[in-house]
Amino acid sequence: MRNPWLLWIMTVLYAVNPQGTTGVHNPIETSTEATLLLDLEGLHVVKVERDHDGHRIVHVVTADESARACPACGVFSVTVKERVATRPRDLRAGDSPYTLLWHKLRWSCREPLCPRGSFTExxxxxxxxxxxxxxLRRACGRAIADGGRTVTQAARDHRLSWPIAMRELRAYATEVLPDQPEPTPVIGIDEIRRGRPRWEQDPDTGKYRLIADRWHVGFTDLATGQxxxxQVEGRLSTSVAAWLNARPKAWRTALTHVAIDMCQTFRCxxxxxxxxxxxxxxxFHLVQLANGKLADLRRRLTWKMRDRRGRTGDPEYDHRRLLRSNREDLTDEQIAILERDLTRIGTYGRxxxxxxxxKEKLRYLLAxxxxxxxxxxIAHRLHAFYIWCADHPYLPELVTLAETVASWWKEIEAFLLTGITNAKSEGTNRVIKLEARCAYGFRNPANQRLRSRCATTRESRNRAIPA
Ligand SMILES: [Zn+2]
Structure with missing residues (x-):
């Protein structure tokens, strides 16, 4: 393209219509309505037609003046080298996808110092x-992050490959998820299994041993709806502390309360x-513990008095649901039946x-x-609970229950005074489990954390809901 005559003709053509490429090099009428319907920035629709298979072909040309700029030197080229056509895949419109046929130009860069010979728009x-x-790629990432789609399904829907869909999810998540959490006064810490535990049979002893038990520890905002x-992998005290220490100082200072379950690791x-x-x-976990201790006690005493496990016809077995119920949920008649039938058994029943x-005294305290x-x-009800347990030193279940309450008393008292619960963490865990079930499990823990975060971070979920 070093022919001076050709350059002269090109310059004249450009001078006649400096508005650009479309006018000079694509002297074709474009359709304003079809362009508006396509709504793809930088392209103008020329026409829409059906091919012999009935597929829609949307012919487009470049409408972006800066497409003429050389990517190497930035100078706007005026010399067309050739015409090419590409078919970039786009979103669906209607039931079937259409083909986008982009008639674009390859330009020559004539700057003497530019290493680039030519470039396409x-x-x-x-x-x-x-x-x-x-x-199209962004819609795929959004379908996974906000729409609850699996990566496989979103890739299928958008006619992309799995790695591309995953990459787009990461790009979208980087855009919508905050890099650092906003300051919040209360957080909850809770653990969740990140897959099934795996057991292996030892060929020599025939015994099963645990070979993989994978966990995630999650940090949930309990106050400001974030x-x-x-999440961090594993459930070691050091990894939990490392996550907390990685937050900005202002964030850590703003935090006043942390809700946990009775887990020594988290407390440390x-x-x-x-x-x-x-x-x-x-x-929640205290009442669960008390109910567990009561069930242990019932099973142990059944074995002791009957030399077998409980079955229908044993009063303590028949009333196991009444024993688990809250006192206020039982009628006076049910309580009378419970007391009458258990007393009738004798010492073990009592x-x-x-x-x-x-259990009820502990619940009365927690109420x-x-x-x-x-x-x-508080002191009065706690004392009543301790005295009751101390009066039954021959029941080890009650002794350990009282000991657990004593060793966690400072934290339990904080609950009585603030009313803060870790229920939101449990709710978050439910959504995380649902996400893992929909995906039929995860191989990559980093991907699992990203998906879990997209599904449970309100900030990103709210964007998906139109105002
Ligand atoms: Zn150039």
């Missing part, structure tokens, strides 16, 4: 070498990383009844939460 929606539009703030981690924060243990009373209780009331 590119626009932000379809950059050089890309065979898909940016909006959802899941992050929070004490190490956030010495100023108050640790809270809520009633012991089971004592276990039930211990003080959110009632702004006086310290004397």
């Amino acid at each position: 590119q626009i932000p929606q379809v950059s050089a070498g890309m065979r898909t539009t940016a909006r 959802g899941l703030l992050g 981690a929070v004490r190490a990383a956030l010495p100023h924060a108050i640790i809270v243990v809520d009633h 012991h089971i009844l004592a276990g039930w009373h211990a 003080l939460a959110r009632t702004n209780p006086a310290r004397s009331t």
Whole structure:
């Protein structure tokens, strides 16, 4: 293209119509309505037609003046080298996908110092070498992050490959998920299995041993609605403390309360990383523990008196659901039946009844939460619970229950005074499990954390819901 005559003709053509490529090099009428319907920035629709198979072909030309700029030197070229056509894949319109046929130009760069000889047009929606539009790829990432689609299904829907769909999810998540959480006064820490535990049979002994038991520890915002703030792999005190320490100082300072379940690992981690924060243990795990101890007691005494496990016809077995129920949910008649039938068994029956009373005394204490209780009331009910357990030293289940309450008393008292519960963490875990089931499990823990975060971070979920 060094012919001076040709250059002269090109210059004249450009001078006649400096508006650009379309006018000079694509002297074709474009359709304003069809362009508006396509709504793809940087392209103008020339016509839409059907091929012999009935597929729609949308002919487009470049409408972006900057597409003429050389990517190497930035100078606008005026010399067309050749015409090419590409078919970048785009979103669907209607039931079937259409083919986008982009008639574009290859330009020569005539700057003496530019190493680039020629280049084809590119626009932000379809950059050089890309065979898909940016909006198609973004829609795929959004379908996974916000739409609850699996990577496989979203890739199928958008006619992309799995690795591309995953890459787009990462790009979309980087865009919508906050890099660091906003300050919040209360967070909850909870653990969740990240897959099934795997057992292996030892060929020599025939015994099974655990070879893989994988966990994630999640941090959930309990006060400002940010959802899941992050997860770490494993459930070691050091990894939990490391996540907390990696947050900005302002964030850690703003944190006043941390809700956990009765897990020594979390308590150590929070004490190490956030010495100023108050640790809270809520009633859920305590009542669960008390019910577990009562069931242990019932089973142990059944074996002791009958030399077998409980079965229908044994009063303590028949009433096991009544024993698990809350006192206020039982009618006076049910309570009378429970007491009458268990007392009738004899000493062991009375012991089971004592276990039930211990659980109810603990619940009576925990019911003080959110009632702004006086310290004397708390002390009174706690004392009643301790005395009851101490009066039955021959029931080891009640002794360990009282010991657990004693070793966690500071955190339980914080719950009674603040009413903070870790229920949101449990709710988050439910969504994470659902996500893992939909995906039929995850191989890659980093991908699992990303998917879990997309599904449970309110910030990103709210964007998916139109106002
Ligand atoms: Zn150049």
